[in-house]
Amino acid sequence: MKVSLRHIPCLGCVRSALKGMSIGDCWDTAGKGKRCERCSHGHKCEEVPDDCKALSRRFVLYLARPLPNNSEEARRRDRSIKRDLRTAVKMALDTSLHPEDWDKYNSVGGDSSDDEDDEDDDSLSDDPFA
Numbered sequence: 001m002k003v004s005l006r007h008i009p010c011l012g013c014v015r016s017a018l019k020g021m022s023i024g025d026c027w028d029t030a031g032k033g034k035r036c037e038r039c040s041h042g043h044k045c046e047e048v049p050d051d052c053k054a055l056s057r058r059f060v061l062y063l064a065r066p067l068p069n070n071s072e073e074a075r076r077r078d079r080s081i082k083r084d085l086r087t088a089v090k091m092a093l094d095t096s097l098h099p100e101d102w103d104k105y106n107s108v109g110g111d112s113s114d115d116e117d118d119e120d121d122d123s124l125s126d127d128p129f130a
């Protein structure tokens with residue numbers, strides 16, 4: 001049972017939002033234990049690293065924000081902002097949890113992974129916000 005929305009989403013909820021599967025809302029539950037709602041079904045509930053907390057919060061705040069209107073332009077701009085936010089959050093998490101991933105971001109091959117992300121975003125972006 002959902003009790004209260006966490007100020008800072010947990011890592012699992014942020015990852016869920018990064019995949020476009022949710023808006024990253026992270027809820028404390030009434031049950032015992034410190035897992036959030038989404039993690040209560042088996043996943044370990046972990047905090048995001050300290051240096052990613054503010055950005056993670058901004059990310060889910062943006063996702064929870066309703067579009068000002070449903071025009072094509074607003075939706076297109078929304079997709080573009082979400083894509084940028086996902087890139088930033090993913091980069092922050094990757095390099096905080098796995099410092100060796102800095103190499104990935106500095107390598108020439110970085111462009112191709114960006115393209116993959118774009119495709120994911122386009123296919124998923126409409127679901128949670130329709």
Ligand SMILES: [Zn+2]
Pocket residue numbers: 009010011012013014025026027036037038039
């Ligand atoms: Zn959570």
Ligand SMILES: [Zn+2]
Pocket residue numbers: 010011012013026035036037038039044045046
């Ligand atoms: Zn959790």
